[in-house]
Amino acid sequence: MPNETMPNFLMKRAFLTPERTAVYFQEQTLTFKELYHRSLNAAGQLQAFCIQKDQYVGVLLKNHLDTIVILFALQLIGVKAVILNNRLTAAELIWQLKDSKVSLLILEDYFTEIHLEINQQISSLNTVTKTRLFQIEPLVPAIVDEISLSDICTVMYTSGTTGNPKGVMQTYGNHWWSSVGSALNLGFMESDCWLCTVPLFHISGFSILMRSVIYGMPLVLHENFNVEQTIEDIQAKKVTIMSVVGTMLTRIVESLKGRRLPDYFRCMLLGGGPAPLPLLQSCVEKEIPVFQTYGMTESSSQIVTLSPEYSLTKLGSAGKPLFPSQLMIENVNGSPAASGEAGEIVVKGPNVTPGYLYRPEATTEKFRDGWFYTGDIGYLDEEGFLYVIDRRSDLIISGGENIYPAEIEAVLLAHPAVAEAGVTGIDDANWGQVPIAFIVKREDFKISADELQQFCLARLAKYKVPKAFYFPEKLPRNAAKKLLRRTLREWVADHEDSID
Secondary structure, eight states: OOOEEEOOHHHHHHHHOOEEEHHHETTEEHHHHHHHHHHHHHHHHHTTTOTTTTTTEEEEEOSSSSHHHHHHHHHHHTEEEEEEOOOOHHHHHHHHHHHHSSEEEETTTTTTHHHHHHHHHOSSSSSEEEEHHHOOOOOOOOOOOOETTTTTEEEEEEESSSOEEEEEEEEEEHHHHHHHHHHHHOOOTTTEEEOOOTTTTSHHHHHHHHHHHHTTEEEESSSSSSHHHHHHHHHHHHOOEEEHHHHHHHHHHHTTTOOOOOOOOEEEEESOOOOOHHHHHHHHHHTTTTTEEEEEGGGTEEEEEEEEGGGTTTTEEEEEEEETEEEEEEEESSBBBOOTTTTTEEEETTTOOSSEOOOOOHHHHEEEEEEEEEEEEEEEEEEEEEEEEETTTTOEEEETTOOOHHHHHHHTTTTEEEEEEEEEEEEETTTTTEEEEEEEEEETTTOHHHHHHHHHHHHOOOGGOSSOOOOSSSSOOOOTTBBBBHHHHHHHHGGGGGGO
């Protein structure tokens, strides 16, 4: 792809529509002009901290207006943001900070314990709280007024099915084409307003921020998901689009009861796995348009979307690829699969990552002839609609968060009493799925479920900690001694009372 350039996104937007509302946050409202000037000031403060173009800076922040200012400040001076999940433990964050070789970490003031631990473990790393950053006397920043679409804008870490997490590089071009593909799919109107209650550290949240500045569209930002505040703001702020996962949509439908969303609300963009039929039927009854999607960090948000007119006739489908993107299913022989034949989901498009940070081998392994091999299994029907059968084979999706069993197993195996560990997901009414663990104990060791849970809590984000522990004599493995997690799921379904 030629090295195409564009004006800096926020600078251009502030020039085009300076008086339009950019962000609603709590009681605050900023226009694009005001957002630009705040970000410009923060950019000067970052440069007073000796941060320069092309460096990597870690960002450990919550959903807040300040976070938006800092993220755009980094873009104004051409700095690559390593956006960190603030639900992770200090140990997980330290690994990612070391791996990404960041020059600075900006974090919330109240992450005191994590801040202390990071300073102890990586004493060479500069760290600054956002309050301290905003107190620095700014320099006149060296603004990058033209960006290359091939330049890295952001890095987000995603866990693999094996080994450590990998930093997914997302270019300005990835975010641009993701925004264009979404607009060509959902349509775009001048009256559009997008409600973001999903985390900005996820691609689901960050992509809304990028669409806001590219479209010139107001963003309503919530710190977290609160169902009544959501319904209230859809009315008060004239919200037309919202990104949700299944658990959020269920709570919205239940809380509405006899109420309806306003007529101008036109899209629930639903990610995190296919929606159950009763939920979709409830949405049809309440005239809530639901667009089901399939996407990942590597595709800079959605890459396949199902329009609402097909939500019931194509039940369980993620839809068709967005306009700039391509999709195919490859069978076990490496050939394109026939209609209805399951195989690996393979995608291509200008919204797909160029690869993994400092991981040329992992990048080479995932890309062939420009196609990205997702590791997910699915099939296409005769009309080209995608059905996802298994997300990265053993992936657990809990409340919209991706959980990889291998990561939990590695932590459990570090315990001296654990000889073998197997993790799988079970259905849960609140979260969609939750992880559970199967432990083979070492001889002469005693260990309880409570002890293992505490061991995990010290090393894993809370949502990754198994909700139940079982202690069989052995784990199911194939001839190559590979753990059969599918069998673990069958054990839970078929023999739950015999696995203790």
